[in-house]
Amino acid sequence: MTAVARRPPAVLIALGLFALLVVAQLYYPQAPAAWVDRMTVLTVALFLGASVAAAWARSGPRFALSLAGLGFLVGYLSEVIGVATGFPFSEYLYTERLQPQLLDVPIMIPLAWAMMAYPAWRVGELVGSTPLVRAVVAAGALTAWDVALDPQMVGIGYWEWPNGGAYVGIPLVNFLGWFAVGLALFGWWALVARVPHVPSRRTLVDALGPLLFAWTWIGETVAHALFFAGWGVAIASFVAMGLFAVPALLRLRAGEPG
DSSP: OOOHHHHHHHHHHHHHHHHHHHHHHHHHGOOOOHHHHHHHHHHHHHHHHHHHHHHHHHHHHHHHHHHHHHHHHHHHHHHHHHHHHHHTTOOOOOOSOOOOOEEEEEEEEHHHHHHHHHHHHHHHOOOOOOOHHHHHHHHEEEEHHHHHHHHHHHHSSEETTTOOBBBTOOOOOOHHHHHHHHHHHIIIIIIIOOOOOOOSSSOOOOOOHHHHHHHHHHHHHHHHHSSSSOHHHHHHHHHHHHHHHHHHHHHHTTTTTO
């Protein structure tokens, strides 16, 4: 019996949540202002559910929950330290819009780290040939996502950069901080946690993680071009995320071990 056959509910749940996520994100830019915060919470919840279900379908519940839990923990600790000290992202602060908050960090923020942990890891797994390279690529993929995420969330009013910065008011050191935190997260996952490497195949189960990343890549590009920060950020996010999405999708399409 194949891995897919053993875990059909997780595959169906992942596909269902993925479909709902697409619908919610397509509606998001059109939502009335009073609904935006609730739509943000909804899209994070749907993405997190789809991500965990996709990981569960491919590698089982222990893998899925451990990776999401580690993403939440590392993300939350880095945000608490970041808000309190300015390290490693530079000085920033969260507004009161996203609730609840714990130690001045909205709980939705580490949930967002958790939701992208599996798609970024799968990109690293497809592109990288060793545990260390997989961790570096996954950290890069996570950082590339923030090229699109930060301008959108700042524009909505969820957080602020008091001192501004070179990238649409965001300091460039923020992205170095993201890469460092991502490397700590995925380095631990790849090396210390001794996660067994599962070769990729040309199956739907193997494709779900990379497709979540690819959908975010295309979706953020179009959303910025048409609704949010404009063409400059759209092009920057298209290039940044595309550097990771395209090689991963090509490896997945070729069916090579990854």
